[in-house]
Amino acid sequence: MTTVSWAGPLAGDAEVVRGSLVESERFSVIFDAYFGEIHRYVAQRLGADSAEDVVAETFLTAFRKRTRYDPSRASVRVWLYGIATNLIRRHHRTELRTLRALGRHGPDPDVPGHEDEVSAQVSAQSLRPSIAAALAGLHQRDRDVLLLVALADLSHEEIASALGIPYGTVGSRLSRARRKLRAVLGESNPMLDPEEAGRG
Amino acid sequence: MDELVRELYGEPAPDPALKTRVGALLEAEARRRLRRPWSMAVAGLAAAAVVAGVVLAGVAAESPDEAPGVESGRSILLAAAITAESGTADAGAYWRVRKLVRERYPEMLGSGQNRYWMAESRVAEQWMSRSGKVWAGSAELGATPAGRADEEAWRRDGSPVRWPGHRLSTSAGKGTLEAVPGGVAFSMAGKSMTFARIRALATDPVGLRAEVEEIVSSTGADDGLVADALSGLLWSKPSPPDVRAAAYRALAELPEVRYLGQRADESGRVGAAFTFTLREPIGLVRRTLIIDTGSSQVLSSVTDAAGVRDDQVELVLEAGWTNEKPTAPDLPPGTP
Structure with missing residues (x-):
């Protein structure tokens, strides 16, 4: 599974945001670069049907607040994930509903898994309901951090x-x-990597 | 374990149709905010702020549900008073305030279906020598449609660049500087104030508030008017440091001055935002000030009626004493 579409900030993102203060149309460069990734993250957490509003609001918020963006604090990519995560929080119930559905049926069956991962997916299949339930049981702020690592691959x-x-x-x-x-x-489940557990 | 989590969530299908819809929303938002001469001037100002080492905001903590406390607003004003107190009095040959102003033109223009509001932008300066001689400087940046709907109506109207019978033009003008006869540049609630009068104001908050209440009382003072008169002493008048400090302390005790939290002005400079409502001849208006708590300087003042439209936006570029000589203002960097 491909986890990250953009390994790091695009060169010049911060300049584009600065430039968009003068010519706001230039913000579309940021939009083009990150729409796919942000949509993926929001659709994963809230489901494809509920993702639209939050994805739109993420980019509109970023556009309106572009004067407040500080490149020395975060890359544009990280800034967008922060905005999206804060907006997802307002859709707590939708997220829990999505997790219940994921636990029962798994992700959207239209999208095939990569060939080399099929066997791993089969053995993980039985764990799906328990993982979904465990994620739903986490405190919102703990889940945010876990998913920004697991889904967005942020440091x-x-x-x-x-x-x-x-x-x-x-x-x-x-x-x-x-x-x-x-x-x-x-603890005894062989799917869990003890080294990874100690990494956090 | 993260791998299990990723497998649970799977890979959602890309949605190009959604991308098109959201892209269109974003374009509409960008057009709505198009105010060319003003935004270029502001961008120039933002660049100047970076050079001057003004700290721009970091990633804003998104907490729209948390209302900033009354107590925190009060302590911010009291802290600003301490900073204001340590300012230097009369440190230069001239006192000067230089600002970028955008105001809605008071009449709707156009005809028939194509009626719209225009907004005028200019650099405005006031200068005063130590002897109390006063000059006013101005440079027009040109008028632009006030909002997106106005811009569309203006285009349908044939994108006029001037209007018969109105002193309004879309083109920028040369800077001018004129001496103000009589040496009265300042006013409080419509009453003129000389430099001598400002210097003689009380330096304790209770005394200053009483004095200000008396000055504004003949206009039927409400508390918003007192707040406005006190805040004017912070930036639009050559108030001595102890008068500015007293004004901050008096504002801290006014219940109608509400703290809104940290906000950025239109040029991206961040400060503490305070708002109050006052009765003006046209009706109730709301005024919001953004104050740089580090320097105790006012960064911007926005006035709007019922919160629907920014009727007047002022960005303070410089305020205080200088050894520069009064000259006609230039357009800010970034303006063509």
Whole structure:
């Protein structure tokens, strides 16, 4: 599975945002570069049907607040993930409903998994309901951090700037989330990588 | 474990149709905000602010549900008073305020179905020598449609660049500087104030408030008017540091001055935003000030009626004493 479409900030993103203060049409460069990735993240968390409003609001918010964007604090990509995550919080019930559906049916069957991952997916299949339930049981702020790592592949530092929280808080929320997930799944499960668990 | 989470969520299908819809929304928003001469001037100002080391805001914490506390607003004003107190008095040959102003033209223009509001932008300056001689400087940036709907109506009207019978034009003008006869550049609630009078104002908050209430009382003072007169002492008048400090302290005690939290002005400079409502001849208006708490300087003042439209936006470029000599203002950097 491809997890990241953009490994790092595009060169010159910050300049584009600055330039868009003068010519607001230039903001479309940012939109073109990040729409796919942000849509993917929001659709994963809220489901494809409910993603539209939040994705639109993410880019409109970014556009309106572009005067407040500080390139020394975060890349444009991280800034957009922060805005999207804050907006997703207002759709708590939709997120829980989506998680219940994912636990029952799995992700959208239209999209085939990559060939080499099929066997892993089959063995993970039985864990799906418990993982979904465990994620739904997490505190919202712990889930945000866990998913920014797992789905968006942001570093601790990037998550700290995206959410405006201290660096250390990222680590503590992440390890609490992983601890709860492990507890639900059972320590003995061979699918769980103990080294990864200790990484947070 | 993260791999299990990723598998659970799967890979949603890309949605090009959604991208087109959201892109259109974004374009509409960008057009709505198109105000060319003003935005170029503001961009120039933003660049100047970066050069001057003004800190631009970081990634804003999104907390629209948390209302900033009354107590935090009060302590911000009291802290600004301490900074204001340590300012230097009369540190230069001239006192000067230089600002970027955008005002809605008071009459709707156009005809028939194509009626619209225009907004005029200009650089405005006031200068005063130590002896109290006063000059007013101005440079027009040209008028633009006030909003997106106005812009569309203006285009349908044939995109006129001037209007018979109105002193209004879409083109920028040369800067001018004129001496103000009588040396009265300042006013409080419509009453003229000399430099000598401003210097003699009370330097304790209770005394200053009483004095200001007395000055504005003949106009049927409401508390918003007192707040407005006090805040005027912070930036639009050559108030001595102890008068500015007293004005901050008096504002901190006014219940109708509401703290809105940290806000950016149109040029992106961030400060503490305070708002109050006052009765003007045209009706109730709301005025919002953004204050740089680090320097105790007012960054911007926005006046609007019932919150629907910015009727007047003022961005303070410079305020205080200088050894520069009064000259006609140039257009700010970034303006063609």
